[in-house]
Amino acid sequence: MQFRTVPKNGDKLSVLGFGCMRLPLNGQYVDEERAINQIRYAIDNGVNYVDTAPPYHGGNSEKVLGKALLDDYRKRVKIATKLTPFMLNKAEDMDKMLNTSLQKLQTDHIDYYLLHGLEKESWNKLQGFGALKFLEKAKEEGKIVNTGFSFHGSPETFKTIVDAYNWTMCQIQYNFLDEKTQAGTEGLKYAASKNLAVMVMEPLRGGALAGKIPKEVKQLYDDSKTQRSAAEWGLRWVWNHPEATVVLSGMNEEKQVAENIKTAETAFPSAMKSDELATIKKVAESYKRLMKVQCTGCEYCMPCPSGVNIPRNFSAYNDYCMFGDEQHSRAMYGMMLMGGLTGKRADASLCKACKKCMERCPQHIAIPECLKSVSKDLGGAKTEAILTMMKSGSSQKTDKTTSGN
Numbered sequence: 001m002q003f004r005t006v007p008k009n010g011d012k013l014s015v016l017g018f019g020c021m022r023l024p025l026n027g028q029y030v031d032e033e034r035a036i037n038q039i040r041y042a043i044d045n046g047v048n049y050v051d052t053a054p055p056y057h058g059g060n061s062e063k064v065l066g067k068a069l070l071d072d073y074r075k076r077v078k079i080a081t082k083l084t085p086f087m088l089n090k091a092e093d094m095d096k097m098l099n100t101s102l103q104k105l106q107t108d109h110i111d112y113y114l115l116h117g118l119e120k121e122s123w124n125k126l127q128g129f130g131a132l133k134f135l136e137k138a139k140e141e142g143k144i145v146n147t148g149f150s151f152h153g154s155p156e157t158f159k160t161i162v163d164a165y166n167w168t169m170c171q172i173q174y175n176f177l178d179e180k181t182q183a184g185t186e187g188l189k190y191a192a193s194k195n196l197a198v199m200v201m202e203p204l205r206g207g208a209l210a211g212k213i214p215k216e217v218k219q220l221y222d223d224s225k226t227q228r229s230a231a232e233w234g235l236r237w238v239w240n241h242p243e244a245t246v247v248l249s250g251m252n253e254e255k256q257v258a259e260n261i262k263t264a265e266t267a268f269p270s271a272m273k274s275d276e277l278a279t280i281k282k283v284a285e286s287y288k289r290l291m292k293v294q295c296t297g298c299e300y301c302m303p304c305p306s307g308v309n310i311p312r313n314f315s316a317y318n319d320y321c322m323f324g325d326e327q328h329s330r331a332m333y334g335m336m337l338m339g340g341l342t343g344k345r346a347d348a349s350l351c352k353a354c355k356k357c358m359e360r361c362p363q364h365i366a367i368p369e370c371l372k373s374v375s376k377d378l379g380g381a382k383t384e385a386i387l388t389m390m391k392s393g394s395s396q397k398t399d400k401t402t403s404g405n
């Protein structure tokens with residue numbers, strides 16, 4: 001494992017951090033046993049920074065992490081968790097949220113406490129609640145050690161927030177598709193110039209830059225002199241920036257955890273060669289051409305009062321646009337039309353354009369408009385036909401099972 005130093009406090013943090021926003025699931029719930037084993041495996045292999053937040057997994061991420069850190073694992077890591085503006089109604093709620101985090105995480109202090117997902121409005125809201133004074137008081141009481149903020153707003157707001165307080169760190173979304181969005185490369189360099197540690201979230205855009213790769217992207221990787229997985233390309237690109245302190249990966253497969261740890265062992269800054277950087281540049285251009293909705297699957301927009309599963313609809317749509325796998329994308333959309341995931345319909349056509357979700361989307365996606373396109377392109381007769389096939393397939397399966405009994 002490689003380590004990088006936090007300028008303001010000298011902490012030596014592992015370049016790979018464990019992000020607990022996408023823990024393994026069993027049905028709709030966190031698969032605790034697997035999650036705990038994965039977190040502990042990562043710690044046993046050098047990871048010493050773990051990141052969570054009150055809303056992740058409906059409040060269960062902090063709980064599961066707290067359990068994973070029992071048996072002396074707590075001493076081996078720095079914990080980061082957050083103060084989440086959209087869950088606060090009044091100033092007093094800040095104290096409650098911090099105390100609940102301490103309780104769920106089964107610890108008496110948070111090492112890195114972040115104001116969560118800031119952009120202009122949430123920053124103004126927290127300032128109105130006196131959040132900076134609250135942070136000072138929490139530090140004096142020993143409940144938190146270092147302060148920071150995570151960010152999803154504009155480059156201008158980013159600089160304003162960096163300059164507003166003596167932060168130890170910040171957390172930004174950064175990957176080869178987001179050099180010019182949100183804080184971007186400019187923000188990364190600005191924060192580093194002010195001696196802030198920079199934790200990077202979404203290094204693989206919620207997994208979209210790894211896993212199933214569009215044909216033309218695969219061709220670009222195949223044509224490169226250096227052969228590595230898409231995940232490794234994406235992570236190495238972020239680590240190539242000396243200003244990035246920790247890269248948070250939301251891992252949920254044992255294989256992924258092991259692969260990322262292995263990659264992190266040689267995650268040196270400024271190590272990528274010019275031909276490797278040229279490959280990434282072409283890959284980024286290719287993705288930008290193919291990806292229709294820049295959704296990271298963070299689920300901040302959920303729940304939708306009309307029942308739309310917003311990220312799943314966008315995932316099906318991006319798959320459709322990026323991979324050309326029409327049958328699979330229509331089947332995914334069909335499942336939402338049938339209510340096959342939760343027993344209730346969750347497809348894009350349910351959207352009433354109330355725009356409530358848009359206030360929460362860190363990617364500033366015009367959600368109702370995009371959902372209209374999803375419904376137009378993935379709904380209709382072709383999907384109905386696939387649904388009929390799926391239904392008859394499942395009844396055949398039932399018949400076979402019954403006759404077998």
Ligand code: SF4
Pocket residue numbers: 303304305306307308310350351352353354355356357358367368371
């Ligand atoms: S705009 Fe549509 S998707 Fe968003 S919350 Fe309203 S109904 Fe749901």
Ligand code: SF4
Pocket residue numbers: 294295296297298299300301302310311314360361362363364365367
């Ligand atoms: S639409 Fe926005 S808030 Fe919702 S999952 Fe996608 S990126 Fe996150």
